[in-house]
Amino acid sequence: MRIVVTNCNTTREMTEEIVRGARAAAGPTTTVTGLTPAWGPESAEGWLDSHLSAAAVMDLLRTYDGPGYDAVVLAGFGEHGREGVRELVEVPVVDITEAAAHLACLLGRRYGVVTTLDRSRGQIEDSLELAGVARNCAAVVSTGLGVLDLGDAERTRAAFLAAADRAKAAGAEVLVLGCAGMTGLQREWGQRLGMPVVDGVGAAVKLAESLVALGLTTSRSGSYARPLPKRRVWGAGQEAAGGVP
Structure with missing residues (x-):
């Protein structure tokens, strides 16, 4: 294939x-x-x-x-x-976007998306709505980092964990990585947070x-x-x- x-x-x-x-x-x-x-x-x-x-x-x-x-x-x-x-x-x-949200819905009642800049939240919310999976989204939360800033591992880790806490506080039971540049980080962050983290690429x-x-x-x-x-x-x-x- x-x-x-x-x-x-x-x-x-x-x-x-x-x-x-x-x-x-x-x-x-x-x-x-x-x-x-x-x-x-x-x-x-x-x-x-x-x-x-x-x-x-x-x-x-x-x-x-x-x-x-x-x-x-x-x-x-x-x-x-x-x-x-x-x-x-x-x-x-x-x-x-659609793939990650569908899988997240199989793992918990509500999911949260942790993404890059705050200006990206509206696009993601609209994409989830169009795909029919917005109802289960507790929050789309920004890390404040640009896509090209994700190469700084320590800065990304700190920003992600802070954003993840906000998503959990909003009711998220599953987290979705809201940028393809975050792929590969789901296992580490899932263990730290004690909850499923879904990578959209995978x-x-x-x-x-x-x-x-x-x-x-x-x-x-x-x-x-x-x-x-x-x-x-x-x-x-x-x-x-x-x-x-």
């Missing part, structure tokens, strides 16, 4: 980190390939960044000419583009494997039905036919 994992920003070091987390969760027969957009934000940290990121990721998958793949994992927490990618490709598409990979194994993919009846063939303009002087690349 081959899974493509798309970073939502242009930072290749973060793509490599995300791929390491994805491979740690993947089964022994699963191959994980990371893709980095050729353009877009260096780190997605706001509404404008998120919309640019969504367009860049869809363009990346539309023009992809590498080996075939069985599923796509979108590794941008709370970022836009999930619905567009599901319309674009034929294989299952799993978003780390959750999305396992759900993608399950969908492929069950022979399931996005429904084409209704919301994600194929549009009628037409010309789509993707950029100045560049046109592409609608549908799958």
Whole structure:
């Protein structure tokens, strides 16, 4: 099985980190390939960044000419583009935000999301609402750290634990890592906090494997039905036919 994992920003070091987390969760027969957009934000940290990121990721998958793949994992927490990618490709598409929340709902009555900057909270709340899992979310809590600040392990640890305490006080019984750059830290923090901590990258990979194994993919009846063939303009002087690349 081959899974493509798309970073939502242009930072290749973060793509490599995300791929390491994805491979740690993947089964022994699963191959994980990371893709980095050729353009877009260096780190997605706001509404404008998120919309640019969504367009860049869809363009990346539309023009992809590498080996075939069985599923796509979108590794941008709370970022836009999930619905567009599901319309674009034929294989299952799993978003780390939705995947983490669904798994968290299996582990406790209410979950909390610990994320980066405070400005990201609105996007995440909207993404959870659209996915139908907002009802069980006790709180989305910010650490005050930017995406690119997560490389400072000590600072990240202190900020996360403080934010986790606020999420627990709001009623969270499970915590969700609200950034793909936090992948790999769930075990350490889960032990410290004495509660389950869900990493969206790992959750999305396992759900993608399950969908492929069950022979399931996005429904084409209704919301994600194929549009009628037409010309789509993707950029100045560049046109592409609608549908799958």
